[in-house]
Amino acid sequence: MIKKQILFILLFSIGLFSFAQSSSKAEALLDEVYNKVKGYDNIYIDFSSTLENTEADLKQETNGNVTLSGEKYLLNYFGAKQLYDGNKVYTVVPENEEVTIEDVNEDENNVSPSKMLTFYKTGHNYQWDILQNVGGRKIQYVKLIPIDSNTEIKSVLLGIDSQTKHIYKLIQTGNNGTKTTITVNSFKTNQPLSSGLFTFNEKKYEDEGYYIIRN
Template structure:
């Protein structure tokens, strides 16, 4: 069967465009992977990290708008997080959640099988497993070039639709993280201050029960 020349030309052109698009996408993904690898290497080079950040949560359907400031100190997988008046300490084995308003402390063992939750210690390198990633937009934020990488969870049961990771192209540090849920909830964590290799107390990640004599302590094993 003979095809009209016009049809054949259009078919060849479309095929060529699809091939070029495929090659371009592979190149974009490689660029994304290379940048994420640089971020990971940079993070691993620090002895410890201290971050001040802004946290926002929005859901237009539910009319929810929350904003809070927080800070976190990380060393390896240990951390001390302060957010919304609650302090969370992870000493490498157990998590201590301290709620001064309720005078209550919850102590729980570390769950190594929880791959979905982006904990402070995982936030800076969580993207290395369980996601497809692609090159996204470049933004100029107060003179800083922020390159976004789009991350899509590979687990179909994951309630997160996508995550946008903003990376400072000069420092290779994370500037912000935007998480979009399937329910329409959008959470954004923006780094206001990023300090590394700070002098830390020997007891920085140690929970001292004696400091909270009147608190109710819940131990979850």
């Protein structure tokens, strides 16, 4: 009986040590990604996105792009444009000829474009996951599990290019079974940006007959 207890304690200790190593490796890789991202003046990302829920027979695919500079961003996605100038979020939907102006949502569980490359720094436990070969590139996955049990997100898989330390893929699984996959097709840094890129011209849309909604 004593031998069995000792064996159990030994195996449990080895398991804890392996998990700690896995968590430590994952966190160290994410720190490398974070430091790399924070060193750029701006980032341009062209991506493809898939939203799936097999139970609801739902599958949506689209392409988009986003330009990031500090907290500011310009996102083109699902035929709409969203701009954050550091103060307000402006969402332009040409199909409806509408513009929505609102304060930024500070919800920590909401991965906004300005946080899409840095959101993992807080609020998650980390696990080392699989390594994939994608066209000769080694993509190392890290699994993120939210610490907050009330979040709608079950887990996030981040695929990281082992050489560039850039995020290649994000796979988010919700508690309702919905899976969102974002794949980076192009990642450019320190691009020349126009001085008015993150400035919203409200008068332009008023003149074009857009309905302005303020929240």
